[in-house]
Amino acid sequence: MSITVRPVEYADQPDYTRLGGEAFGVPEGGRPLPTREEWAASGFREWGAFDSDGMAARLRVYGFTSWFHGARVATAGVAGVAVEPERRGSGHLARLFGTALDEARERGDAISTLYPSAPGIYRRLGYEVVGSFDDVDVPLQSLSRVSAPDGVVTRRAGIADFDAITALHHTWASAQNGPVSRAEKPFWTPPEKLFADYTGVTLAVDTAGEAVGFASWIRGEGFTPATAVMEVDDLIALTPGAARALWRTIGSFSTVVGTARVSTSGLDPAWLVLPSLTTTVHSAHPYMLRVLDVAAALGGVRSPLEGARVPFAVRGTPDLDGAWTLTVSAGATHVERDTVPLEDAHHERPVLSPNGLALLYAGAQSAGNLRFAGHLTGPAGHDAVLTALFSGRQVHVRDYF
Structure with a gap:
């Protein structure tokens, strides 16, 4: 069967959206098509594999930089991969990836990463699991036993602290392999949106007034500890005192919230100050990488x-x-x-x-x-x-x- 791989055009959006709905589910009421303006401003690159029956497979590529070995590395992040059920196993996916990754390489991307639904599919394409992005449930009662830090206090952050928060993430991320730098869309967030997305962003500050950590959190619903869950998207600490101060601030909700659902990965040093690791992995998202150049x-x-x-x-x-x-x-x-x-x-x-x-x-x-x-x-x-x-x-x- 003849297969053509090309960039997705706006006229292809009905089929592109349909395939995405079949792969990832459709919300109640359906998924609306983007307007032409929304689609043009999305910032990602969409690819489709077409045969005589139309679009058979799709994916999108985000262009961003990731931190590896102390430098920002040009990365092609692949997402939204979907193949029509009746045409799975027919070679569409391999050709789709081949063309999309060739284009990414030509643009200067050195590596490609993705979150797989089934790692085995992508291993055949040269990707391998190098880490995992996990949501971990922490009982707030255990956080009440974190010892108080010396010389670090917490306060609510505001827009004036945006540069300090960005610098904290930069310092932490540049010491790891893998983090998205958040220097490019869609991972760069304007200050107003960052603070609008969260109930609060808490800053840890030392005696010199230097920011040494932050946590972004969403309080969630309810006030019964047995059922209430708050979400913590970032808990970045550059000192053990900052980690203790941030954990204690989260733990101060323990009379009305039973669980903090914390986004994390690997053995994060911020967790080393906890007196116990009575945690449960709520969800795990393996992260795969492929070298392009x-x-x-x-x-x-x-x-x-x-x-x-x-x-x-x-x-x-x-x-x-x-x-x-x-x-x-x-x-x-x-x-x-x-x-x-x-x-x-x-x-x-x-x-x-x-x-x-x-x-x-x-x-x-x-x-x-x-x-x-x-x-x-x-x-x-x-x-x-x-x-x-x-x-x-x-x-x-x-x-x-």
């Missing part, structure tokens, strides 16, 4: 391993297949493609699958674990250096798309 992603990483030289290869997908050499000079990594035939590369250098490359780059798995999982083969002499080059930062994500 080997040299752009792996090059430029700051590293103390001056003089390190690692030949490696990637094998498993045409756009990444090849032999490469990574060197560290002037405190940063440099990656160049080699002329070694790929069929000979495995005799002399470690070989990564596309999935293994994603896991290594994100710092989600060591070289040793990649071997256990079958994503790294060939000589093991460079394993320790490969691990050291890309580890050291935890994977954290805080924004769902």
